[in-house]
Amino acid sequence: MSGAPVLSVRSLSRHYATGGGLVRALDGVSLDVAAGELVGIFGPSGSGKSTFLMLAGLLENPTSGEVWLAGERVSHADADLDSLREIRRKRIGFVFQKANLIPFLSAVENIALGLELADVAPADAHAHGRRLLAALDLVHRADHLPAKLSGGEQQRVAVARALANAPPLILADEPTAALDSVRGRQVMEIFRRIAGTRGAAVLVITHDPRSTDLFDRIVHFEDGRICVGKVDR
Numbered sequence: 591m592s593g594a595p596v597l598s599v600r601s602l603s604r605h606y607a608t609g610g611g612l613v614r615a616l617d618g619v620s621l622d623v624a625a626g627e628l629v630g631i632f633g634p635s636g637s638g639k640s641t642f643l644m645l646a647g648l649l650e651n652p653t654s655g656e657v658w659l660a661g662e663r664v665s666h667a668d669a670d671l672d673s674l675r676e677i678r679r680k681r682i683g684f685v686f687q688k689a690n691l692i693p694f695l696s697a698v699e700n701i702a703l704g705l706e707l708a709d710v711a712p713a714d715a716h717a718h719g720r721r722l723l724a725a726l727d728l729v730h731r732a733d734h735l736p737a738k739l740s741g742g743e744q745q746r747v748a749v750a751r752a753l754a755n756a757p758p759l760i761l762a763d764e765p766t767a768a769l770d771s772v773r774g775r776q777v778m779e780i781f782r783r784i785a786g787t788r789g790a791a792v793l794v795i796t797h798d799p800r801s802t803d804l805f806d807r808i809v810h811f812e813d814g815r816i817c818v819g820k821v822d823r
């Protein structure tokens with residue numbers, strides 16, 4: 591459906607039954623994110639940010655509520671996670687705190703791998719990987735193994751890998767937490783660029799208040815909910 595938000599989350603909850611009682615990790619969160627939007631997710635530790643990203647990213651089912659992608663309901667309490675794998679692979683790019691690159695593959699091979707698994711010819715996958723690395727000022731490191739790259743370079747490779755199949759939705763969970771402020775800023779600026787030039791919807795969980803100027807919108811989580819009154823800057 592054209593015009594629909596890239597991501598629409600409706601009354602999403604995730605509860606865990608633990609020995610100590612019911613944990614309401616996420617408790618009725620609704621949020622729409624449009625194409626081209628860069629949204630920052632802030633909130634104290636344990637406020638439900640990562641849980642939200644896992645559910646929005648179709649990595650877990652909610653206890654209740656729904657996740658819609660481009661106007662299509664894809665996830666709900668009874669959704670079959672296995673059947674969501676294909677949607678996840680094609681339509682969502684993930685970046686986590688650690689780059690988690692495959693150590694015995696070069697930077698460009700790390701990016702190309704997912705494309706090759708999706709039946710892109712190896713030569714095309716590698717050429718595309720190099721183009722992405724060039725866009726992130728990293729093409730001179732294309733043939734290096736991850737161990738030869740700095741933390742910031744590894745994280746940029748991870749961003750390139752997430753972009754490889756041009757997903758309309760990028761979800762990043764504290765992608766700059768392991769980086770110094772300069773490199774962290776670089777990575778955040780790349781997300782800004784991706785939203786602006788590729789029209790991707792990008793959600794980034796961060797604790798770093800130094801990047802707030804880059805976001806179109808900031809959402810604050812507290813106790814598994816979005817803080818009303820703090821939704822927009």
Ligand SMILES: Nc1ncnc2c1ncn2[C@@H]1O[C@H](COP(=O)(O)OP(=O)(O)OP(=O)(O)O)[C@@H](O)[C@H]1O
Pocket residue numbers: 606608613614615616633634635636637638639640641642
């Ligand atoms: N599998 C689980 N079982 C029980 N409780 C859980 C589980 N996963 C998360 N929680 C709880 O849900 C709440 C929200 O956790 P979540 O990881 O989403 O918070 P967060 O805001 O991402 O925190 P941080 O900033 O520290 O990463 C926390 O109280 C956490 O302990």
